[in-house]
Amino acid sequence: MADNKIRKIAINTGGGDAPGLNAVIKAVTVAGLNRGWQVLGIRDGYNGLFLPENYPAGDGVINLTYELVENITALGGTILGTTNRGNPTRYPMKDTKGNVVEIDRTDEVLAGFKREGIDALVAIGGDGSLFMANGFVAKGLKVVGVPKTIDNDLDGTVITFGFDTAVSYATEAIDRLHTTAKSHGRIMIVEVMGRYAGWIALEAGVAASADAILIPEIPYDTNVVADHLNKLFKAGRKHAIVVVAEGAKPKGGDTAIIESEAGKSERLGGAAERLDKALKPLVQNEIRTVIMGHLLRGGAPNAFDRLLALRFGAAAVRALDEGMSGVMVALDPPTVRYVPLDQVSGRIRQVDVENDSMITARDLGICFGD
Numbered sequence: 001m002a003d004n005k006i007r008k009i010a011i012n013t014g015g016g017d018a019p020g021l022n023a024v025i026k027a028v029t030v031a032g033l034n035r036g037w038q039v040l041g042i043r044d045g046y047n048g049l050f051l052p053e054n055y056p057a058g059d060g061v062i063n064l065t066y067e068l069v070e071n072i073t074a075l076g077g078t079i080l081g082t083t084n085r086g087n088p089t090r091y092p093m094k095d096t097k098g099n100v101v102e103i104d105r106t107d108e109v110l111a112g113f114k115r116e117g118i119d120a121l122v123a124i125g126g127d128g129s130l131f132m133a134n135g136f137v138a139k140g141l142k143v144v145g146v147p148k149t150i151d152n153d154l155d156g157t158v159i160t161f162g163f164d165t166a167v168s169y170a171t172e173a174i175d176r177l178h179t180t181a182k183s184h185g186r187i188m189i190v191e192v193m194g195r196y197a198g199w200i201a202l203e204a205g206v207a208a209s210a211d212a213i214l215i216p217e218i219p220y221d222t223n224v225v226a227d228h229l230n231k232l233f234k235a236g237r238k239h240a241i242v243v244v245a246e247g248a249k250p251k252g253g254d255t256a257i258i259e260s261e262a263g264k265s266e267r268l269g270g271a272a273e274r275l276d277k278a279l280k281p282l283v284q285n286e287i288r289t290v291i292m293g294h295l296l297r298g299g300a301p302n303a304f305d306r307l308l309a310l311r312f313g314a315a316a317v318r319a320l321d322e323g324m325s326g327v328m329v330a331l332d333p334p335t336v337r338y339v340p341l342d343q344v345s346g347r348i349r350q351v352d353v354e355n356d357s358m359i360t361a362r363d364l365g366i367c368f369g370d
């Protein structure tokens, strides 16, 4: 008769990477090994389990040891690899007519778990990955989710690891833009990631004294932004900084999307360029655009994100040890708690316009284009 004892767990990382992923992998591995469990790492989301043809050396699933995770807490990226294409629940394949259709390959993934003798999964991911992991719970797998994204747009947790590093880096970059913008009397438009949430734009914009911050939650009016900047110049300012979230959209317009393909999340981009074009006829000063893009995802996690990631990883293992499943670890300061996966997966948390950083920004005279 099968017992409920855990002997072997697996970890995977899905979606876009975020600084701190390796710290979670380290904590899960060490806390798992210390309990006498075997800890496996699945390569590239779930690919290592259900696409063995991609791993001719048979290393789609690897055995995680103390040695392998020894020096990875400070390392950016993920040693397991990740992917945001080829979601197994909507896997793109060609039909007999050559059309791309989406196939559910979940059963192959579940067969992979069975084949490897995996008792439980620690799934590290964003809304899409956690939604998928929650689907496995319904099919009998024990799962604990760990929320990850630089966008900080996951419901149920006060913050995700990776966000603080991204905000710190964006802030430093905007600080640098102030000096060059001032020398040339220019308007600098800085586009930052965040998908459909404006958290990075808001927090980095306020911290780095931007003059305008445009976020997806508040459709902007270009005339309002131009008026605000022109007033500043009239009052003696020599330069201005506008931070635009990649998901920001003008009133009556849509999010700028550059690619939309079956089995992949939409690719956002072009928000800064669109704003540059719209703003140009309305202002006197020269405009330059800077796209921060993946610079915000790369590099080492800062101390805050390392600690949060280690706490999340260790808490995920404790949850499994205590017999939990179908939960996500979440920060609810000062502690880490568990929230039901089905309450959070597939939902995104946007900036609440009553948020204190928003109110602070307005008190500081920062324009949101509304």
Ligand code: F6P
Binding pocket: 016, 084, 126, 149, 150, 151, 193, 194, 195, 246, 267, 268, 297
């Ligand atoms: O979700 C994280 C994120 O970095 C978003 O901010 C961004 O829109 C997206 O991933 C970019 O993904 P990719 O690496 O596929 O271009």
